[in-house]
Amino acid sequence: MSAFGSVFMPEMAISWFDGSNWSESKVVPSDSLNLHAGAHVLHYSSTCFEGLKAFRHEDGSVKIFRMDRNIARMAQSSELLALPKLDQEQAAQMITSIVARFASDVPEPPGSMYIRPTHIGTEPAIGKAAVPTLESCFYVLLSPVGDYFSGGDRALRLLIDDKNMRCPPHMGMVKSGGNYAGALQPTMKARAEFKADQVLFCPGGDVQETGAANFLLIDGDEIITKALDSTFLHGVTRDSILTLARDMGMKVSERQLSVDELLERAGKPGCEAALSGTAAVLTAVGTLIHNGKEYNVGNGGIGETTLKLRRALNDIQWGRSEDKFGWLRDI
Template sequence: MSAFGSVFMPEMAITWFDGSQWSEPEVVPSDSLQLHPGAHVLHYSSTCFEGLKAFRHEDGSVKVFRMDRNIRRLAQSSELLALPSFDEDMLEAMTRDILTRFKSEVPAPPGSMYIRPTHIGTEPIIGKAAVPSLTSCLYVLLSPVGDYFTGGDKPLRVLLDDKGMRCPPHMGMVKSGGNYASALQPIMKARAEHQADQVLFCPGGDVQETGAANFLLIDGNEVITKALDSSFLHGVTRDSILTLARDMGMDVQERELTIDELLERSARPGCEAALSGTAAVLTSVGTLIHNGQEYQVGNGGIGETTVKLRTALNNIQWGKADDKHGWLETI
């Protein structure tokens, strides 16, 4: 079986900004992209992207989940990286066009079509370390993916890092490759030394996010997660899960959460912790590792409420429950 996100549709939608205007979007082969070796993105990381999904429903229709929110976030990332601005309607049309071409390839549940809009700086100049790229490229890749939990739904082991940060605070809201690269070494070290699956960055004891997901603590009827600010990524899945938790009558608290409170609450029977993101939706955390000690979260297994919230979101995405919030758009 191919690794998640390693298979691509043979074509992609693309447009280029020449410094004054965007080219007419077109569909081209997705096996290569021609860039000058001095392209700004290759030297100064002027890159941002999004991850969203399209789902096949029982009636054969294809729906995209929260496309407007993801496109808006890419526009925000582009602005924060000083990349050329683009028309959000243009990107939506590009996404719809390429999805329509490969509509028949959208897998049935629990699979989906992963959509990766990407924006990169293309100006061929290596003297612009502190100056933005005047030209850029915007493209949309499609990758059919299967069930994220093909190997079984297993609770994660997460290392709490109170010294480092995933990225500089002013870059937190940007969905940029540089932020993922910044988290790579700490994650690799945590895997080698503690067999951890992820690192939860908690600078100064402030619980923020992992290298690739938002963090939620579920204690009885309470859902606690860091309040939105510029230091971390504003996850679309995070927002969706919190909305559904409120719909279920849960007490959603977006506030500061310290390591001390996290460890104290995690020892309680029935307590759960979870990571939220586009790929896995919501994944249970069974063990927290801090200062060489391991702390079991609740019973250390798959959280009952975590599964309930994930199922509720999946059911909307797959057309098995009403889309009361208008999150799905038909292709």
């Protein structure tokens, strides 16, 4: 089976900003992106992206999940990176039209069509290390994906790093490739030394996020997670899970969570932890590693509440329960 996100539809939607206006969007081969070797993005990382999904329902229709929220976050990322202003209406049209073009290729649940809108700085100017690009390109890639847990659903191992941040504080809200690149080396080291799946960045003992997902602590009927600020990514899946939890009558506490409190609560019977993100929705965390010592979260396995929340979100995405929050968009 191909690795998640490694298979692409043969065509993509694309538009170029020339310094004044966005071009009319076109559909072109997915391998036909031409950039000058001096393009701003290649030297100064002027790039942001989103990840969202389209789902096939039993009646054959295809729905896109929370596209408006992803486009708004991408517009925010573009602004924070000083990229040209994104045309949100055109972006929505490009996403829906390219998904509609390949609607027949959207897999049945638990598979989906992964959508990757990307915005990059294209002005050929290697002297602009401290100056924004005036030109850019926006394109939408599609990747049909299968069941994220096809290799087996298991609880993850997280290494707690209570000294370092995933990225500079002012970049936390930006979904940019540079942030992921910065977290790669610590994650690789954690895998080699501790057999950890990811690093949970907790600078100064403040529990924040991993290199690619938001962190949630589930203690009984309460979810505890860091309150939104500029230092970490405002996950769309995170927001969806918290909305569902509140709707189920759970208490949601968005506040500072220290490493000490996390480790103290983690050992309690019935405690759970999870990572939220577009790809896996909600993935259980079974082990925390801190200062060379391992701590089980609850019984060290996959918790019932984690599964219940994941199932509730999947049921909406797959059209098996009512979309009372208005999260699904027709193509």
